[in-house]
Amino acid sequence: MNEKRDTVSASAHNYVPARLLPLGDSALTLELGRSIETETHERVLGVAAALEALKGEPALAGVEEWVSSFCALTVHFDPDVTDAEALGHLLLALAARGTRASIAGLEWVLPACFDEEFAPDLDALAARKGMSPQAVIDTLLGATFRVYTIGFLPGFPYLGGLPEALEVPRLSSPRSAVPAKSIAVAGAMCAVYPWLSPGGWHLLGRTPVPMFDPRYSARPALLAPGDRLRWRAVDRETYDAMAAQAEAGTLDRERFCRKDMPA
Amino acid sequence: MSAVLEVLDPGFFVTLQDGGRKGFRNIGVPLAGALDPVWLAAANALAGNPVDAPGLEVRLAGPTLRLKEGGPVRLALVGAMTGEVTTAEGAKRPVAANAAVTLKPGDTFKAGRATGTAYIAVSGGFLGDADLGSYSTFERARLGGIKGRAPQRGDLIACRALAASAGGDLCAEAPPAHARGPIRIMLGPQDDHFEPETLQAFCRDTYTVSPSLDRMGMRLEGPVLTHNALGADIVSDGVTPGVIQCPANGQPIILLADGQTTGGYAKIACAIRADLPRLAHLRPGDTLHFAAVTRDEAKAARQAAQAVFTQWVCTLAPVRPEGPPDSVMLLSHNLISGVTAGEDESV
Numbered sequence: 001m002n003e004k005r006d007t008v009s010a011s012a013h014n015y016v017p018a019r020l021l022p023l024g025d026s027a028l029t030l031e032l033g034r035s036i037e038t039e040t041h042e043r044v045l046g047v048a049a050a051l052e053a054l055k056g057e058p059a060l061a062g063v064e065e066w067v068s069s070f071c072a073l074t075v076h077f078d079p080d081v082t083d084a085e086a087l088g089h090l091l092l093a094l095a096a097r098g099t100r101a102s103i104a105g106l107e108w109v110l111p112a113c114f115d116e117e118f119a120p121d122l123d124a125l126a127a128r129k130g131m132s133p134q135a136v137i138d139t140l141l142g143a144t145f146r147v148y149t150i151g152f153l154p155g156f157p158y159l160g161g162l163p164e165a166l167e168v169p170r171l172s173s174p175r176s177a178v179p180a181k182s183i184a185v186a187g188a189m190c191a192v193y194p195w196l197s198p199g200g201w202h203l204l205g206r207t208p209v210p211m212f213d214p215r216y217s218a219r220p221a222l223l224a225p226g227d228r229l230r231w232r233a234v235d236r237e238t239y240d241a242m243a244a245q246a247e248a249g250t251l252d253r254e255r256f257c258r259k260d261m262p263a
Numbered sequence: 264m265s266a267v268l269e270v271l272d273p274g275f276f277v278t279l280q281d282g283g284r285k286g287f288r289n290i291g292v293p294l295a296g297a298l299d300p301v302w303l304a305a306a307n308a309l310a311g312n313p314v315d316a317p318g319l320e321v322r323l324a325g326p327t328l329r330l331k332e333g334g335p336v337r338l339a340l341v342g343a344m345t346g347e348v349t350t351a352e353g354a355k356r357p358v359a360a361n362a363a364v365t366l367k368p369g370d371t372f373k374a375g376r377a378t379g380t381a382y383i384a385v386s387g388g389f390l391g392d393a394d395l396g397s398y399s400t401f402e403r404a405r406l407g408g409i410k411g412r413a414p415q416r417g418d419l420i421a422c423r424a425l426a427a428s429a430g431g432d433l434c435a436e437a438p439p440a441h442a443r444g445p446i447r448i449m450l451g452p453q454d455d456h457f458e459p460e461t462l463q464a465f466c467r468d469t470y471t472v473s474p475s476l477d478r479m480g481m482r483l484e485g486p487v488l489t490h491n492a493l494g495a496d497i498v499s500d501g502v503t504p505g506v507i508q509c510p511a512n513g514q515p516i517i518l519l520a521d522g523q524t525t526g527g528y529a530k531i532a533c534a535i536r537a538d539l540p541r542l543a544h545l546r547p548g549d550t551l552h553f554a555a556v557t558r559d560e561a562k563a564a565r566q567a568a569q570a571v572f573t574q575w576v577c578t579l580a581p582v583r584p585e586g587p588p589d590s591v592m593l594l595s596h597n598l599i600s601g602v603t604a605g606e607d608e609s610v
Contacts, residue, residue, distance in 0.1 A: 024448075031500070033498075066289065079561070154290060220287070224290075
């Protein structure tokens with residue numbers, strides 16, 4: 001099989017043909033599109049759900065994990081156990097089904113504090129867009145975001161659905177240290193930095209809710225692909241109280257979720 | 264029976280690593296784990312452990328450890344690093360590279376500097392803190408290691424005392440030998456962002472390791488890799504250790520064990536698994552070449568590496584207590600410097 005150029009056209013009309021791309025000898029990437037669109041992402045999650053259903057079957061022997069991204073799914077495997085060619089055929093077959101995700105994601109309303117200290121880029125972004133800082137905040141608060149993928153750092157969510165009015169390129173010179181829990185925007189995305197790290201996105205606020213906590217062993221990352229999220233403004237006093245609770249490990253994250261969380 | 268080691272000096276660029284943290288890349292958690300799992304396995308073999316038991320990875324200055332409680336324990340070194348044991352009474356004896364040593368209660372072990380990457384294993388493994396199924400340190404998210412970080416002075420690390428039935432200390436003349444020649448890669452996933460001539464040049468030209476090098480990745484310097492009309496940026500997709508990203512400046516970046524889980528630069532190629540351990544020993548200024556291989560060739564390379572390791576285990580010999588003190592050490596030094604020297608094609 002020429003896995004690099006193997007393509008399959010899904011039966012339904014407007015699907016981009018799926019492509020199988022090698023990622024070394026221990027992973028394969030199934031590419032379902034080349035742009036960020038909800039429909040493509042739902043098909044990625046559809047393939048992920050199909051793999052989940054095959055867990056424990058011989059067809060997935062040696063498969064260690066898979067990572068869904070915006071328009072692709074990467075499957076990592078033990079090359080001494082997995083037949084890469086057979087796995088590739090399986091992935092293309094699952095892609096050809098064109099199944100959109102049946103995953104009903106969780107709905108979150110997370111606190112966001114826009115205190116001056118937390119929003120070093122708010123004024124500049126507002127000026128650039130010809131908006132008042134408050135209008136920028138209101139636009140952010142009015143949006144419903146979709147979690148596309150968790151990547152870059154443990155728990156880092158890529159949130160699609162940023163209103164066009166707030167779209168900006170990344171900072172020309174990235175910060176060497178973005179404070180943990182910063183709410184940031186770049187391109188057509190919103191995100192939260194779970195950890196102190198370098199970063200080139202525009203910082204508009206901060207949430208007190210940890211994005212990642214290994215004590216929740218069934219779901220260490222707060223958010224998962226397919227979840228939806230809105231921000232709710234809180235004042236500095238509320239933020240500080242919640243941040244103290246988070247630090248003490250007593251901030252119950254389920255209170256921010258509209259549906260029952262998995263145990 | 265358990266034993267406890269006290270960290271008297273943490274050394275520099277020393278972290279606890281095992282086989283890595285599998286199964287959490289979908290929530291952004293890097294694999295982490297030993298940069299050279301073969302040499303960690305070798306150290307564990309000398310210490311009598313499973314191959315992926317947690318050991319200390321030394322990237323610069325080795326640590327100083329004292330057997331505080333319990334024991335005896337067996338400690339083993341693999342790589343270009345020697346050590347020295349000082350007994351409670353003050354008697355000193357050298358520990359050769361690629362050898363095990365038995366510590367009695369009160370003994371202090373001081374590791375020297377490592378050239379490249381070296382490993383220290385201890386009987387039962389260095390039992391720091393496991394998070395998400397692994398002891399591997401990923402400091403940014405405070406996972407694994409010792410309370411989510413590198414060892415510090417005063418830390419106490421549990422391990423296991425040697426069974427009375429355990430045999431004597433073993434040693435090898437050198438670490439398991441890594442393959443030589445170009446780093447073998449498989450092209451893709453985004454090799455279509457480059458013209459065929461660029462791909463040919465990539466597999467022909469010489470690249471130099473820049474000073475920008477850590478457990479997350481290494482930047483290379485060399486002839487600029489020009490993207491075609493598809494450009495340098497992609498919609499982020501999955502990455503893995505060994506992948507070679509190519510940002511708009513055309514200078515490749517190889518991701519290593521602590522590399523992120525997704526990336527938005529076009530990836531020209533990915534190093535095959537058999538050659539990942541070789542990347543662990545590159546230092547700034549070292550040069551390397553790449554050679555594209557097929558999936559079948561990658562499999563043959565893994566099998567060859569496995570055969571080398573099996574053969575290496577068969578060559579282990581007892582440490583001679585009263586031999587000429589430095590012959591083993593000098594010999595292994597020489598052999599090792601041949602493995603990790605910065606000359607062309609040496610990696």
